Structure formats: structure tokens, C-alpha cells
Amino acid sequence: RANKSAEALAEVERLLAADARNPSHRGLKAAILSRLGEYDEAIGLYEGLLAEYPDQVKLWLSYGHALKTAGRQADSIEAYRKCTSLAPAYGEAWWSLANLKTFQFDADDLATMRAQLARPNLADDDRLHLDFALGKALEDAAEYPESFRHYAAGNALRLKSTPYAASDTTLRVRRARETFTADFYAAREGWGCPSADPIFIVGLPRSGSTLLEQILASHPLVEGTMELPDIISLVRQLRSRGREEGETYHDELASLSADEVRAFGEEYLARTRIQRKTDRPYFIDKMPNNWAHAGFIRLILPNAKIIDARRHPLACCFSNFKQHFARGQNFTYSLEDIGRYYRDYVELMGHFDAVAPGAIHRVIYERMVDDTEAEVRALLDHCGLPFDPACLRFYENDRAVRTASSEQVRRPIFREGVDQWRHYNDWLDPLRSVLGPVLVNYPAAPGV
Numbered sequence: 001r002a003n004k005s006a007e008a009l010a011e012v013e014r015l016l017a018a019d020a021r022n023p024s025h026r027g028l029k030a031a032i033l034s035r036l037g038e039y040d041e042a043i044g045l046y047e048g049l050l051a052e053y054p055d056q057v058k059l060w061l062s063y064g065h066a067l068k069t070a071g072r073q074a075d076s077i078e079a080y081r082k083c084t085s086l087a088p089a090y091g092e093a094w095w096s097l098a099n100l101k102t103f104q105f106d107a108d109d110l111a112t113m114r115a116q117l118a119r120p121n122l123a124d125d126d127r128l129h130l131d132f133a134l135g136k137a138l139e140d141a142a143e144y145p146e147s148f149r150h151y152a153a154g155n156a157l158r159l160k161s162t163p164y165a166a167s168d169t170t171l172r173v174r175r176a177r178e179t180f181t182a183d184f185y186a187a188r189e190g191w192g193c194p195s196a197d198p199i200f201i202v203g204l205p206r207s208g209s210t211l212l213e214q215i216l217a218s219h220p221l222v223e224g225t226m227e228l229p230d231i232i233s234l235v236r237q238l239r240s241r242g243r244e245e246g247e248t249y250h251d252e253l254a255s256l257s258a259d260e261v262r263a264f265g266e267e268y269l270a271r272t273r274i275q276r277k278t279d280r281p282y283f284i285d286k287m288p289n290n291w292a293h294a295g296f297i298r299l300i301l302p303n304a305k306i307i308d309a310r311r312h313p314l315a316c317c318f319s320n321f322k323q324h325f326a327r328g329q330n331f332t333y334s335l336e337d338i339g340r341y342y343r344d345y346v347e348l349m350g351h352f353d354a355v356a357p358g359a360i361h362r363v364i365y366e367r368m369v370d371d372t373e374a375e376v377r378a379l380l381d382h383c384g385l386p387f388d389p390a391c392l393r394f395y396e397n398d399r400a401v402r403t404a405s406s407e408q409v410r411r412p413i414f415r416e417g418v419d420q421w422r423h424y425n426d427w428l429d430p431l432r433s434v435l436g437p438v439l440v441n442y443p444a445a446p447g448v
Contacts, residue, residue, distance in 0.1 A: 003229045005035045006274050023049055031062065037226065037275060039070040057087045064096060077103065089116045091129025095324055098136035105137040113137070128157040132324040139322075144423045151322055152427075158324065159333040166331065166340040172292065173344045179250045180295035182355045188299065191258045193265025196303040198272075199284045199383055200231075202291035203309035204342060205329060206319035208365035211413070212309050213286045214394040215376055219385055223280040227287040230271045234264055234300075235293055253296065265300035282383070289328070291345050294352055298359060305383050308349055311365035313342050313439050317431055318421040339434030346438050350445040364443045369413055 009032045015025045030045035046063035053059060064079030077100070083093030094113055097103050105113075116122060117130050131154030138147035199216060201209045217224030235249065242252035256264075276283055290297065294306055310316075317339055320332040331341040352360050361382035368375040376391050390397075421428070432439060437446035
């Protein structure tokens with residue numbers, strides 16, 4: 001979890017050299033390999049462990065996750081089903097089925113989940129996972145009032161354990177706008193690592209970013225990786241250094257020398273190299289939260305491409321409210337928090353549109369749905385890539401996909417997801433109130 005997967009793999013190999021049959025060490029190796037994108041080997045390890053320990057529920061769950069990411073949906077469903085048969089109260093297994101997005105629960109599933117939720121001794125973690133799963137099951141059944149009640153209950157329970165301060169994000173956006181000005185970049189012209197390898201896809205989760213990744217990764221010159229944590233890790237380094245010196249992150253960043261700035265860009269490339277499995281010249285980093293660090297990215301990697309994936313605020317924000325994230329997206333468990341986060345994101349992207357016009361290419365999800373070829377051509381043009389028809393057949397790409405949209409991007413673009421939020425229109429007033437002009441002006445930013 002410190003995002004040092006290569007080092008972790010070396011350590012676990014030392015452990016296995018001393019105790020080759022240790023199941024915990026083998027399971028840990030499988031988890032590390034999954035983080036490194038080595039799914040065939042990870043799946044083989046899980047299968048060996050399950051042959052010896054067939055009643056280990058969490059092992060079945062991890063196996064299911066690996067199968068899902070590798071595109072073996074039927075096998076992943078079977079693994080998740082094994083979890084629910086062994087432990088009907090295990091909420092994470094039910095949510096994993098729901099999180100396939102294309103999976104449909106039956107009447108027996110609904111009855112089982114409701115019965116488990118009725119248990120007074122059910123652990124909070126199982127309860128919130130079951131609430132999110134039931135919300136999805138009832139949405140598919142068009143029982144929207146009860147569906148929303150379960151989504152709201154799951155979010156409220158999750159928020160208790162993962163508090164979020166929206167004002168912190170707002171303050172960081174203000175400091176970023178003050179720091180990353182046209183004069184700031186002009187004074188640092190020629191700084192940074194000159195590599196053009198990375199293509200960053202930023203925005204909110206559930207904005208269509210996985211679709212853009214799949215389209216670009218279908219190009220013969222571009223490799224898809226995952227939501228890489230390395231920019232955030234580098235930012236944390238600077239933030240920690242600033243605290244030690246009694247300064248803020250932005251103060252520390254502004255004081256960097258040309259050599260230090262270049263070193264950060266080179267460190268990013270070194271850290272991410274382990275995720276690159278091909279010799280394609282470009283690779284994608286689709287960590288959505290990197291929108292908050294677009295200024296840092298432009299400084300350390302001035303030739304990298306940045307793509308802003310944007311979706312209708314009500315559609316995007318409510319889709320985040322319906323989604324249970326394992327970690328790292330604490331803003332998603334309150335409609336008000338999600339709305340403020342979306343508003344801050346639009347504000348910062350608008351700032352970069354003003355100080356560096358054209359540096360960030362925006363893709364509006366609804367336009368991609370309505371006129372896919374035109375949007376794909378514009379996207380490729382921004383990346384300096386020739387058009388390739390394989391990008392229009394992205395759903396034929398059998399690469400591993402490590403997000404909640406993994407099954408959705410394995411089929412052609414569909415329109416039904418555009419307006420799903422309208423079924424919940426009656427409960428979204430708190431979100432509308434917070435979004436304000438951002439909602440009214442979409443797809444343009446306020447003041448544009």
C-alpha cells in the first residue's frame with residue numbers, strides 16, 4: 001500500500017525462499033503480482049491456494065477480482081458466488097457482483113441480501129457493502145425509492161469511518177491557482193523531464209475515463225496501465241518536505257530548482273516503468289485524482305499529454321454516490337461533498353484553460369457517446385497520434401482493465417448510462433444546490 005510493489009515482490013520472494021509453501025506468503029505474492037499487472041501468474045497462485053484451502057472466503061474474493069480484471073467475467077462470477085455460498089453475510093462478495101455493473105441479481109439473491117441485512121449482529125463493513133449491492137439490485141429492478149434508501153444508508157455508514165473535509169480541497173485548489181500562473185511557467189520554460197511518454201487522463205471517477213483509456217490503449221502506439229499512484233506519492237513527498245521546513249506544499253514546489261524539477265519527472269518515469277509490459281512509446285496513467293496535480297504534472301513533465309474526462313455533473317456525481325470505493329475517494333459518500341469536489345475540479349481546470357490554453361484536452365462524455373468518431377479523432381490529434389480504426393473497436397481489446405467500468409468498456413458505447421441519474425431526480429436537490437452555476441453552465445465552466 002506504500003506503492004512500492006517491486007520492492008514488496010523482492011521481499012516476498014525472500015520469504016518464499018525460506019518457506020515456499022507458506023500460504024500467507026503465496027497469497028501476498030499473488031496480490032503484489034495483481035498490482036503489477038501480472039494476472040496470469042497471480043491467478044495461477046490463487047488457484048493453487050484454493051485447491052489446498054477451498055473454504056477461504058477472502059481467497060475466493062481475491063481470485064474473483066483477478067479474474068474480473070483479466071476479462072474472465074463468467075469465472076469471476078463463479079468465484080464471487082462461491083464466497084456468498086460459503087458466507088452469505090459477506091457483504092463485499094455481494095458488492096463485487098454488483099460492481100460488475102452488467103451482472104443482474106435474481107429474486108433469491110434479493111431475498112438473501114435482505115435477510116442478511118436484517119441480522120442485528122451484522123458487522124458495519126458487511127452492512128454497508130450489502131446496502132450498496134442492494135441499491136444496485138433494486139435500481140436494476142426499477143425500484144428507485146428503495147434503491148436510493150439503500151445507497152444513502154451505505155454512504156452514511158461509510159462516511160462515519162472515512163471522514164472528509166471538503167474545505168481542504170477547496171483551499172488546495174485556491175493555492176494551486178495562486179501558484180500555477182502564466183508567469184510561473186514562463187519563468188521555468190525548458191524545465192522538467194522532456195519525455196512525452198505519459199498520457200494522463202484526469203477528472204472525477206465515473207466520468208468516462210476508463211472508456212477513454214480503452215480507446216487510447218487500442219492504438220498500436222499506446223499502452224494502457226492502470227490508475228497509477230505515483231504522482232500522488234511524489235506530491236506527498238513534497239508535502240512532507242514542506243511540513244518539515246515549516247512551509248506548505250505549494251511553497252515547497254515553487255522553491256524547487258531546475259534540477260529538482262527534472263529529477264521529479266525522471267523519478268515518475270522510473271517508478272512507473274514496472275507497469276509497462278510492451279515496447280509501445282506512450283503509456284496511460286488514468287488516476288482521476290491527478291486533476292488536482294495538473295500543475296505539478298505540467299511542471300515536471302511539460303511534454304506529457306493531459307486529458308480531462310468530464311461528464312454531466314448530476315450523472316457523474318450521482319454515479320460516484322452509488323459507487324463504493326475500496327479506498328481513496330472519501331469525497332464520494334455525501335451528495336454535498338461530491339458536489340463541492342466537482343465544483344472545485346471545474347474551477348481548477350478552468351484556471352488552466354485560462355493560463356495555458358489548449359494544454360489540457362477536454363472530452364465531454366455525452367459528445368463522445370453522440371459522435372464517437374469525431375471525438376476520437378480530436379483526442380488522437382491532441383496526443384499527436386495518427387488515426388487508427390482500432391480505436392473505434394476498443395471493445396475488442398482484451399487487455400486487463402482495473403476499474404469499476406471493466407465490463408462496460410468490453411462492449412460498444414451505449415446510451416442508456418447517460419440519463420440513468422434521472423430516475424433519482426427527486427433526491428438530488430442537495431447536489432443541485434451545491435453545484436449551482438457549474439450545473440447551469442455545463443458543459444462550459446461558469447464565466448466561460
